[in-house]
Amino acid sequence: MTDLFIRPLTRGDVDDVIAIQAAIIRRQPGQNWVMMLQDHTHHDYALSFVAQKDGQTVGFLVGEVKIGPFGQEHCGWLEMVGVSPKIMGQGVGQALAERFFEDLAERGIGDVFTSVQWHSGDMLAFFKALGFDRSNYINLQKQIR
Ligand SMILES: CC(C)(COP(=O)(O)OP(=O)(O)OC[C@H]1O[C@@H](n2cnc3c(N)ncnc32)[C@H](O)[C@@H]1OP(=O)(O)O)[C@@H](O)C(=O)NCCC(=O)NCCS
Known part of the structure; x- marks a missing residue:
């Protein structure tokens, strides 16, 4: 998609990203989700992006740089990626991910x-x-209540 612009997530994008997430999950994201998103606009570990087309925000990627497990130095974590349902399947998600990989x-x-x-x-x-x-890792979960 030629007119797609990918840039870092900022505080000013939060409402647009919430609207995209709400359209994907068909309800308003919870307060913790919003706080997580806000954190990713300014923390050192955050590496997050939005995609814009014709001045509209059409997708987001929330990523992080983490200290790797088991002796690895740093690694990237792709926490979340979402594309406006109106424009899914047109390369926005891939473009966001490629920008994330490049920055890593x-x-x-x-x-x-x-x-x-x-x-x-x-x-x-x-x-x-x-x-x-x-x-090489498997996720484990334990219910504590
Ligand atoms: C998954 C998602 C991020 C992909 O972004 P996108 O812009 O729609 O996808 P892209 O056009 O960049 O797709 C890249 C490739 O991924 C694959 N792909 C993407 N969406 C797919 C789907 N729904 N089914 C199968 N393959 C898919 C395809 O191979 C595609 O390449 P192709 O179009 O050349 O075949 C986006 O569709 C989305 O936000 N989906 C909703 C996710 C969701 O339900 N989240 C709820 C929990 S948070």
Whole structure:
């Protein structure tokens, strides 16, 4: 998509990103989600972007640079990516991810991780299309109440 512009997420993008997320999940995101998003506009570890087309925000990617587990130095974490339902399937998600990968590479970071809900076949297909594969780690969960 030629007229697509990818730039870092700023505080001024928060309302637009909330609107895209609300359109995807068909309800307003909760307060914790909004706080997480706000944190990613200014924290050192955050590496997040929005996609704009014709002056409108049409997608977002929330990413981080983390100290890697098990002796790895730094790695990238792709926390969340979302595209306005009106414009899905037109390369916006891929463009956001490629910008994220480029910025990680510029920082000398060679590994990027993400996590997908087991029933999200579309997200899994998207990540596979970007070159993600199963990692050497498995997620564990324990219910404490
Ligand atoms: C998944 C998502 C981020 C992908 O962004 P997008 O701009 O729509 O996707 P792109 O056009 O960049 O797709 C890139 C590649 O990923 C794959 N892909 C993307 N969406 C896919 C889908 N729904 N099913 C299968 N493959 C898909 C395709 O291989 C595609 O390449 P192609 O079009 O050349 O075949 C976006 O569709 C989205 O936000 N979906 C909603 C996710 C959701 O439901 N979240 C709720 C929990 S937070």
